[in-house]
Amino acid sequence: MSAISRFITSRWGLIVVGAVIGVLAPVLVKLGNPGNMGICMVCFDRDIAGALGLHRASVVQYIRPEIIGCLLGALVAALSFREFKPRTGSAPLVRFFLGMLAVFGALVFLGCPWRSYLRLSGGDWNAIPGIIGLVAGIGIGILFLKAGFSLGRSRPAPKAMGWVMPVVMVILLVMLIAAPQFGRDANGNPTGPIFFSTTGPGSQHAPLIIAIVVGLVIGFLAQRSRFCTVGAVRDAILLKDSRLLYGVLALIVAAFFTNLTLGQFTPGFEKQPVAHTDTLWNFGGMVLAGLAFTLAGGCPGRQLFLAGEGDGDAAMFVSGMIVGAGFAHNFSIASSTSGTGAFGPVTVIVGVVICIIIGLTMREPKGA
Amino acid sequence: MDTMKTIDARGLSCPQPVLMTQGALKGLKTGTVEVLVDTSASRENVSRFAGKSGWTVTVEDRPDGSFRLLLKK
Numbered sequence: 001m002s003a004i005s006r007f008i009t010s011r012w013g014l015i016v017v018g019a020v021i022g023v024l025a026p027v028l029v030k031l032g033n034p035g036n037m038g039i040c041m042v043c044f045d046r047d048i049a050g051a052l053g054l055h056r057a058s059v060v061q062y063i064r065p066e067i068i069g070c071l072l073g074a075l076v077a078a079l080s081f082r083e084f085k086p087r088t089g090s091a092p093l094v095r096f097f098l099g100m101l102a103v104f105g106a107l108v109f110l111g112c113p114w115r116s117y118l119r120l121s122g123g124d125w126n127a128i129p130g131i132i133g134l135v136a137g138i139g140i141g142i143l144f145l146k147a148g149f150s151l152g153r154s155r156p157a158p159k160a161m162g163w164v165m166p167v168v169m170v171i172l173l174v175m176l177i178a179a180p181q182f183g184r185d186a187n188g189n190p191t192g193p194i195f196f197s198t199t200g201p202g203s204q205h206a207p208l209i210i211a212i213v214v215g216l217v218i219g220f221l222a223q224r225s226r227f228c229t230v231g232a233v234r235d236a237i238l239l240k241d242s243r244l245l246y247g248v249l250a251l252i253v254a255a256f257f258t259n260l261t262l263g264q265f266t267p268g269f270e271k272q273p274v275a276h277t278d279t280l281w282n283f284g285g286m287v288l289a290g291l292a293f294t295l296a297g298g299c300p301g302r303q304l305f306l307a308g309e310g311d312g313d314a315a316m317f318v319s320g321m322i323v324g325a326g327f328a329h330n331f332s333i334a335s336s337t338s339g340t341g342a343f344g345p346v347t348v349i350v351g352v353v354i355c356i357i358i359g360l361t362m363r364e365p366k367g368a
Numbered sequence: 369m370d371t372m373k374t375i376d377a378r379g380l381s382c383p384q385p386v387l388m389t390q391g392a393l394k395g396l397k398t399g400t401v402e403v404l405v406d407t408s409a410s411r412e413n414v415s416r417f418a419g420k421s422g423w424t425v426t427v428e429d430r431p432d433g434s435f436r437l438l439l440k441k
Contacts, residue, residue: 156406235383238383297381297382313381
């Protein structure tokens with residue numbers, strides 16, 4: 001292993017990576033992204049789902065270049081360091097549904113683990129029950145891991161399979177730039193196929209070129225360092241290895257100081273950007289998300305980076321997240337700034353039950 | 369005679385290879401343990417865990433792109 005690789009996967013390497021992300025995310029907010037949403041893997045997948053017409057919540061529709069950049073940045077890193085290894089076969093269908101469930105939980109809270117930390121660093125105290133819920137969900141997941149839970153083995157796959165997600169990302173980039181419109185309805189509203197918000201969070205975004213470059217940088221660094229916002233908590237509890245946790249703490253501290261410097265630190269519970277104040281379901285939503293991410297082996301960012309290095313199972317999880325985000329809005333599961341959606345709480349309960357069933361039943365087949 | 373345990377963690381994603389290694393090393397004071405993994409992240413994680421537990425680790429790249437880790441104490 002080269003000295004650079006050794007450094008970047010060390011505690012100090014992760015602190016540097018976390019700090020870089022912690023600075024870049026609030027800067028993206030300054031440049032146009034929604035409040036405390038410099039990077040949010042779930043919100044951004046939800047916006048992409050909306051832009052593709054998978055849901056019609058008109059305020060959250062945009063093809064987020066950060067997602068494209070993150071996956072392609074991880075691809076570049078994997079190719080550069082000979083870690084591009086296409087593989088699949090570890091319960092892809094279950095991973096797809098775990099992606100859906102994770103997104104349901106995260107959209108009840110209104111943010112992925114990345115955003116929960118970024119919300120905290122921006123002074124949104126509603127993030128605290130969310131993060132406690134996240135840790136609780138990861139804790140439940142750890143119990144299953146200790147009891148022998150496994151989604152089974154992946155197998156090496158043809159190189160071509162590893163290029164599917166990168167190609168999808170390039171197509172999304174073309175759609176973002178070209179934004180094709182096939183016509184307008186009787187009221188003059190665009191009929192798609194690509195929808196972009198004109199008001200609300202979906203209409204707020206940093207310039208494309210900056211967003212994609214930041215995504216590329218984060219994707220590259222995160223692939224090299226194995227940065228994971230869920231693995232951080234999992235490894236600290238399960239393996240007494242706090243290396244990744246230092247990365248997350250560095251992210252929070254760096255984002256706090258950057259927010260302070262940019263005048264974006266507004267402490268309190270009320271009137272926080274793209275957030276609600278329902279403590280119980282901020283907690284509950286993230287219990288589901290934390291559990292689903294832990295069963296799938298990593299946070300939504302990590303899944304995206306793994307997809308970039310050719311992991312077809314992580315790609316299924318990412319696909320599940322985008323499809324799930326569509327369902328979350330169509331079925332009134334996602335929260336809004338005014339509170340939880342009509343079916344948010346019940347979906348969280350059902351989702352946790354499904355995750356428990358997955359945790360109890362998935363074992364590596366004997367003789368595999 | 370020095371018997372060698374083999375852990376085949378190929379195809380499994382973290383933290384499973386580390387947990388399997390942890391299980392294999394438990395109660396083992398000396399010996400040689402062979403761990404097979406197929407991603408760099410698993411190679412790093414198993415090496416780090418074994419190193420912290422006082423085992424010396426040598427890594428061998430295999431022709432199929434996987435890694436053979438020899439843990440000795």
